[in-house]
Amino acid sequence: MIAITTDGKKPLAEGKLAVINNQVDTTSGTIRLKAVFDNKDHALWPGQSVSTRLLVKTIKDATVVPEDAVQHSTNGLYAYAVGQDNKAELRKIKVSQSIDGRSVIEEGLKPGEQVITGGQFKVQPGSLVTTAVASSDPAASKVRQE
Numbered sequence: 001m002i003a004i005t006t007d008g009k010k011p012l013a014e015g016k017l018a019v020i021n022n023q024v025d026t027t028s029g030t031i032r033l034k035a036v037f038d039n040k041d042h043a044l045w046p047g048q049s050v051s052t053r054l055l056v057k058t059i060k061d062a063t064v065v066p067e068d069a070v071q072h073s074t075n076g077l078y079a080y081a082v083g084q085d086n087k088a089e090l091r092k093i094k095v096s097q098s099i100d101g102r103s104v105i106e107e108g109l110k111p112g113e114q115v116i117t118g119g120q121f122k123v124q125p126g127s128l129v130t131t132a133v134a135s136s137d138p139a140a141s142k143v144r145q146e
Helices: none
Strands: 002-004 011-025 030-037 051-053 063-066 071-073 076-082 088-092 094-099 102-107
Touching: none
Parallel strands: none
Antiparallel strands: 002 011, 002 051, 011 030, 063 102, 071 076, 076 088, 094 102
């Protein structure tokens, strides 16, 4: 179990799950867990509000896409993949779980495929799309007028 700042940006301490209370709070739909943290560097204080993350399982070789790529229709979930000819392909997909803005795809997409994550309402199957690669090279981001 990891204790992190409430904004989810900075890990504070690692610990172990000690107790699970299986009584569900009907007003919030939550259960109580108790964890033990060594707190060697004194990052945790009594009464401090923190968020926690608990690793339940590790999924090996999972296909993961940004949650924005997953679209909903009356026929189920779908995403637009970019084909080799740079044309949009509608793919029916099956999502097993979503967390922290990412979705695990069980069916419909393979690792390495590109997906469209914004403006899908403008896209139709067969639409020509362009892709760009993010770069940290300042020279690559300059626009040159000729």
